[in-house]
Amino acid sequence: MNKFRNRLTALFVLLIGLSLAGAGVFTAQLIKTLYIESQQDNLAREIRLLQVAYRWDLYDAEASRLREYQDRIAYLKESAGARITLIRADGTVVGDSDQPPETMDNHSGRKEIVEAKEAGIGYSIRHSATLDADMLYVALPLREPGGAITGYIRLAMGLAHVDASLKKLWLFLFAGLGVLTLLAGVVSYRLAHGLTRPIEKMMRVARQITNMHYGARVKIRTRDEVGQLGAAINTMAGSLQTQMNRIRKEEERLKNVLENMQSGVMMIDAGGTIALLNRSGEEFLGISTGELLGREYGEARMPFELAQMIQECLDTRQPVRDEMIVYYPEERILEVSLNPIAQEDEEEGTGALVVLHNITALRRLERVRSEFVANVSHELKTPVAAVKGFAETLLAGAMNDTETARAFLQIIYDESERLNRLIGDILELSKIESKRVPLQYSPVDLPEFLAKTVQMMQAEADKKNIRLEAACEPSLFMEADEDRLRQILINLLSNGINYTPEGGRVRVTAEPVLLENGTGDYDKIRIAVSDTGIGIPKKDLPRIFERFYRVDKARSRSSGGTGLGLSIVKHLVELHHGTITVESEHGAGTRFLIELPVVQEQPGRF
Numbered sequence: 001m002n003k004f005r006n007r008l009t010a011l012f013v014l015l016i017g018l019s020l021a022g023a024g025v026f027t028a029q030l031i032k033t034l035y036i037e038s039q040q041d042n043l044a045r046e047i048r049l050l051q052v053a054y055r056w057d058l059y060d061a062e063a064s065r066l067r068e069y070q071d072r073i074a075y076l077k078e079s080a081g082a083r084i085t086l087i088r089a090d091g092t093v094v095g096d097s098d099q100p101p102e103t104m105d106n107h108s109g110r111k112e113i114v115e116a117k118e119a120g121i122g123y124s125i126r127h128s129a130t131l132d133a134d135m136l137y138v139a140l141p142l143r144e145p146g147g148a149i150t151g152y153i154r155l156a157m158g159l160a161h162v163d164a165s166l167k168k169l170w171l172f173l174f175a176g177l178g179v180l181t182l183l184a185g186v187v188s189y190r191l192a193h194g195l196t197r198p199i200e201k202m203m204r205v206a207r208q209i210t211n212m213h214y215g216a217r218v219k220i221r222t223r224d225e226v227g228q229l230g231a232a233i234n235t236m237a238g239s240l241q242t243q244m245n246r247i248r249k250e251e252e253r254l255k256n257v258l259e260n261m262q263s264g265v266m267m268i269d270a271g272g273t274i275a276l277l278n279r280s281g282e283e284f285l286g287i288s289t290g291e292l293l294g295r296e297y298g299e300a301r302m303p304f305e306l307a308q309m310i311q312e313c314l315d316t317r318q319p320v321r322d323e324m325i326v327y328y329p330e331e332r333i334l335e336v337s338l339n340p341i342a343q344e345d346e347e348e349g350t351g352a353l354v355v356l357h358n359i360t361a362l363r364r365l366e367r368v369r370s371e372f373v374a375n376v377s378h379e380l381k382t383p384v385a386a387v388k389g390f391a392e393t394l395l396a397g398a399m400n401d402t403e404t405a406r407a408f409l410q411i412i413y414d415e416s417e418r419l420n421r422l423i424g425d426i427l428e429l430s431k432i433e434s435k436r437v438p439l440q441y442s443p444v445d446l447p448e449f450l451a452k453t454v455q456m457m458q459a460e461a462d463k464k465n466i467r468l469e470a471a472c473e474p475s476l477f478m479e480a481d482e483d484r485l486r487q488i489l490i491n492l493l494s495n496g497i498n499y500t501p502e503g504g505r506v507r508v509t510a511e512p513v514l515l516e517n518g519t520g521d522y523d524k525i526r527i528a529v530s531d532t533g534i535g536i537p538k539k540d541l542p543r544i545f546e547r548f549y550r551v552d553k554a555r556s557r558s559s560g561g562t563g564l565g566l567s568i569v570k571h572l573v574e575l576h577h578g579t580i581t582v583e584s585e586h587g588a589g590t591r592f593l594i595e596l597p598v599v600q601e602q603p604g605r606f
């Protein structure tokens with residue numbers, strides 16, 4: 001910008017200087033002309049004075065008279081300050097104030113004489129070789145009374161002093177010109193500064209905008225073109241700011257989506273560098289983004305299988321799908337899907353987008369399902385085989401023996417009963433698992449509820465002479481699906497009765513779980529079902545809630561167990577947002593502890 005300002009100033013100064021110089025030259029020329037003209041007039045006037053003041057007889061005069069003329073003009077030269085020459089009409093010089101006339105050549109061809117002859121007055125400016133100076137010559141003719149020209153009087157004056165005066169004038173002119181130019185320079189500089197300052201400011205704002213300070217604005221002071229340019233820059237900055245905000249928001253949104261995705265996403269650019277890795281990706285691979293970003297995938301610490309898949313995708317430019325197992329930070333099965341990303345410029349090559357899905361739960365579920373199907377088939381096979389076997393034996397002739405037939409039919413009946421129970425339990429479990437039947441919550445009066453439930457199991461307990469007890473403080477209420485809660489307790493109580501030898505005891509208690517703040521408030525109820533039975537070995541404890549898991553298969557089967565009771569209990573407790581734990585000592589007894597919230601959170605409830 002400084003350059004522009006300087007150029008502008010220089011231009012102003014040049015223009016002003018040139019016009020001043022032009023004006024100076026013109027003035028000097030004018031002065032010179034006017035001066036010379038006035039000198040011409042003066043000389044002409046003096047010649048006329050000489051014409052009337054003296055009688056000039058240039059032809060007939062005797063030599064003495066000519067000498068007298070010579071003396072006169074020498075004397076007159078002193079007072080006129082000009083060279084005086086007397087010339088005859090034929091051009092012969094007969095008198096001259098500066099030189100002996102006889103040494104001078106004929107003057108008839110001199111410009112001033114020719115003009116004087118034709119126009120009555122003649123002027124000329126010539127360089128005089130004798131005086132080595134510019135001379136102004138003025139000549140007027142001398143006439144006899146008849147009007148014929150008898151000669152000429154010529155006055156000549158050196159112009160050296162004119163030149164000196166002009167030189168002085170030039171000096172003044174140049175000095176003035178210099179001062180004026182200097183002044184003009186200062187004024188021009190200030191003017192240029194005033195002109196360029198708003199532009200400089202705009203440039204500064206434009207530079208700020210380039211450096212991504214989109215809030216920068218030009219202060220508009222005028223409504224002229226500069227002001228309009230400022231307004232245009234402001235509008236441009238405004239729309240840039242809006243656009244950038246939109247892009248930033250969009251970017252933020254995309255980033256949020258990427259970061260909160262359940263799937264892992266990794267982007268490899270055309271050069272094979274890892275350009276992006278989201279949070280899930282970090283978690284799945286157990287590598288922080290900082291370790292991976294900007295590094296070449298071959299050099300980065302990542303599962304070898306994954307690096308190979310990336311290589312394949314980049315080489316073939318085809319999508320790649322596969323599964324891999326990672327063991328760190330935890331064992332996971334990942335579904336890896338790679339897609340080539342075409343770059344805008346083909347020559348840049350291809351990048352790849354890697355998407356990782358955690359399919360561990362899916363695979364586990366599939367395994368559990370197939371195991372379940374295998375287990376169900378296995379469980380069904382035994383009673384069906386028994387029914388089939390005994391029916392075949394009956395058909396083969398055993399039915400003729402009434403005693404044997406009765407015993408076999410009883411077995412067939414028992415087995416089909418077991419089948420029925422098994423199918424019933426499987427259906428129940430699948431119903432609970434799929435949450436097809438929503439729970440119907442209602443307040444449950446626990447003392448009354450426990451008493452009734454125990455009563456229902458009493459007959460079974462009596463069969464084995466087992467003491468069945470219920471203990472609960474009065475007026476203890478909780479919210480639950482009463483039927484489901486009863487199913488939980490019946491399953492646990494019947495297990496207790498089943499796995500407790502004759503003469504034992506099965507006990508159910510309910511109590512509030514007091515909060516630790518000492519106010520006596522509670523938000524949970526603990527129900528415990530304990531027995532004095534055979535207990536469960538420690539190694540089996542973690543697995544007893546699994547479907548079809550039994551500690552002693554034969555025993556469970558003989559007691560009519562399906563191996564699904566505790567699974568159903570666990571699911572129902574979880575549906576009630578509670579927890580179930582088990583404590584047991586092999587040979588001494590078992591205790592199931594259930595903790596359930598007093599009030600159930602229900603959707604839409606305030």
Ligand code: ADP
Nearest residue numbers: 495499535550551556561562563564565566590
């Ligand atoms: P089952 O129908 O065989 O009783 P459950 O799912 O109810 O199936 O129980 C799973 C296994 O846990 C049982 O086979 C049994 O071995 C063990 N078990 C459950 N309750 C008790 C208990 N009160 N005392 C000892 N063992 C028990």
